[in-house]
Ligand SMILES: Nc1ncnc2c1ncn2[C@@H]1O[C@H](COP(=O)(O)OP(=O)(O)OP(=O)(O)O)[C@@H](O)[C@H]1O
């Protein structure tokens with residue numbers, strides 16, 4: 097294309113004034129709420145209710161056959177009472193994040209929808225690892241994983257020609273998408289997302305772990321575990337083929353050393369993936385994807 | 386060899402088995418460990434949830450307590466309000482009931498129960514026809530009207546006869562309207578006005594007596610007035626005759642004196658004629674008359690008896706001076722005033738001035754006359770005048786400053802009583818030694834009435850038969866004449882009992898009834914009641930000098946009834962009558 101190439105700065109500015117940025121306020125609030133054990137149901141209700149598309153999506157899920165409610169749930173308050181605060185919290189943040197992924201099919205190989213499916217799978221996987229292996233609630237990692245690939249959305253939306261070119265060489269080659277991005281754009285989706293999230297006032301733990309999810313060994317110590325888990329989860333979800341992945345699952349050595357670093361065993365991860373597969377099927381039925 | 390092989394194979398199998406088993410165990414233990422962890426996390430979450438739940442529960446408990454408190458408060462408030470309401474209901478000076486839309490009683494007050502001698506259980510939840518009482522209950526038909534119209538119906542008079550007593554109630558019904566504009570029921574307040582009514586009836590009887598007395602008195606006054614007038618005339622005759630007989634004077638003067646005597650004689654003759662006609666008719670005869678003509682007449686009669694040194698002047702500032710009056714009586718008024726004026730001029734020189742003018746009086750004028758156009762006649766003299774302290778007394782009968790046999794002291798009392806029966810007023814202003822002015826106000830007959838071109842607009846003709854009842858003979862006569870003039874067939878009566886007999890015999894004969902309010906025997910209200918009980922539609926016009934609010938209330942609910950205030954203008958009476966008959970015809974034809 098004879099269009100002038102956008103600088104990294106110009107790209108960031110364009111994103112700042114776009115639809116994507118408008119989603120961030122509610123998203124930030126939701127993340128804060130989810131990670132705050134003292135947050136009340138009323139706070140969640142108040143937050144969600146001022147966002148009609150979000151609350152209608154939540155209510156649609158709450159009324160789906162899965163929760164088997166005899167009565168029709170007509171507001172967030174009821175949803176919290178009948179299907180639980182934690183569940184509604186998780187649904188809320190996912191449904192808000194989904195808004196970032198709404199858009200048209202680009203080609204058979206990549207679509208925002210496929211990327212969304214991959215993001216949900218990684219969020220579920222990482223949360224289960226935290227719970228079953230680290231005995232932690234895993235709420236933070238759920239939201240981080242949900243958002244760790246939004247850099248792709250930004251590139252696809254604002255420099256679509258470059259995105260398509262990158263995608264083609266990724267499909268036909270052996271390199272991961274991030275390496276292609278660095279070669280061609282001079283930056284990658286992780287850096288882009290991380291920079292913007294930093295400017296949007298996301299917590300440091302979030303944007304830093306996203307920044308290093310392809311190179312966890314370079315991550316600062318306090319977010320290294322999160323970055324590493326994102327890295328591991330990307331490998332696992334690629335292996336199980338949940339939607340669009342930006343990596344070739346080939347680097348066996350790096351993977352092994354990553355799981356070794358946190359004492360994770362393949363068997364344990366396989367067991368977790370069984371659960372994820374089941375959950376993903378359920379969610380598919382619920383209409384998440 | 387075989388054995389060896391088998392063993393070898395077995396051993397290998399064992400190894401494989403062992404490896405598999407180990408693998409199996411690792412998987413199981415991993416699962417177990419993960420489950421344990423999940424359980425721990427769930428426990429944690431559970432704890433959080435529990436805590437939150439407890440928070441909610443304790444919060445709820447608090448809220449329930451608060452709500453209970455509020456509930457208790459509002460309940461005691463309701464009890465309190467109920468008490469107040471019952472207190473008000475039971476002490477209100479009225480019978481009160483509350484019915485639902487089916488007209489079943491929901492609540493009644495104590496006064497209601499005791500008046501009808503009922504127990505609550507024998508009335509609540511029931512309709513009128515399901516209740517056994519000695520006295521009829523309040524009319525359901527007005528309940529229905531109130532419910533259907535969704536508008537209050539006020540001051541409906543309902544009457545009951547019970548053990549020889551007649552009870553009057555003034556009944557107000559108010560619909561209870563829901564927010565969706567359906568009438569849910571009615572509340573009714575019935576006020577016992579029987580005492581008020583009987584008091585009112587007593588009062589009107591008393592007033593009637595008083596009026597009879599006054600009539601007799603007036604008759605006496607009139608008789609003495611006539612005698613007094615004769616005296617005036619006789620003194621003129623005697624005076625002139627004396628002068629003609631004893632004073633040496635020129636023949637021309639003697640002719641003048643004899644002329645005056647003849648004139649006085651004619652006046653006496655006229656007076657006699659009037660006395661006769663009065664005794665025959667026993668009533669004053671009102672007709673439109675011109676005051677100027679009367680005064681001219683008086684002037685002609687007085688002038689000859691005045692010394693030429695006394696100047697008598699008549700100034701007419703208006704020439705429209707038609708009043709509705711009895712000519713003889715008005716003549717008497719000015720005769721008297723002029724005689725007094727002349728008598729007040731003690732010296733040989735003097736001046737009497739009569740001025741006639743028009744004046745419009747507004748409401749609340751100091752004379753307390755009805756607003757309207759008046760003829761104002763001033764009679765001024767420059768005589769001796771009246772002491773201020775005596776000003777009030779001069780109108781009293783028998784007050785006189787004149788020597789015995791010279792004055793009766795009745796002149797001004799007759800004057801003022803005549804002026805008043807003509808709805809007028811007389812005032813006096815005087816300064817001792819300077820002179821006196823008497824000012825007479827008489828209501829002008831509406832100028833239109835003498836204007837024949839507009840006569841048709843003024844009165845509306847009719848041909849129906851009208852029953853007129855008024856105890857005042859003069860009114861009866863006037864109405865008879867007036868309505869006949871308009872073309873109506875008039876049956877007029879001064880006796881209300883008689884009139885009612887006629888109506889009862891031929892109720893369909895009359896297309897309208899005009900009745901006075903205050904009458905002896907049968908009062909106007911009773912006439913209305915009686916007429917209505919026979920014919921519920923015939924138009925009724927009720928005339929009264931004044932209506933107190935209670936009377937107005939009593940008749941306000943009755944249809945086809947209008948009241949007009951006395952004195953009414955004949956024109957407005959003719960309009961009202963015409964309109965009511967026309968409306969009634971439209972209704973019956975429809
Ligand atoms: N124009 C007047 N000037 C002064 N005094 C008057 C005048 N008119 C009446 N009065 C006083 O009022 C009194 C009452 O008058 P009124 O006409 O009633 O009786 P009278 O004139 O005394 O007697 P009568 O009319 O029988 O001759 C008179 O006696 C006189 O004192």
Ligand SMILES: [Mg+2]
Nearest residue numbers: 724725796797
């Ligand atoms: Mg006199």
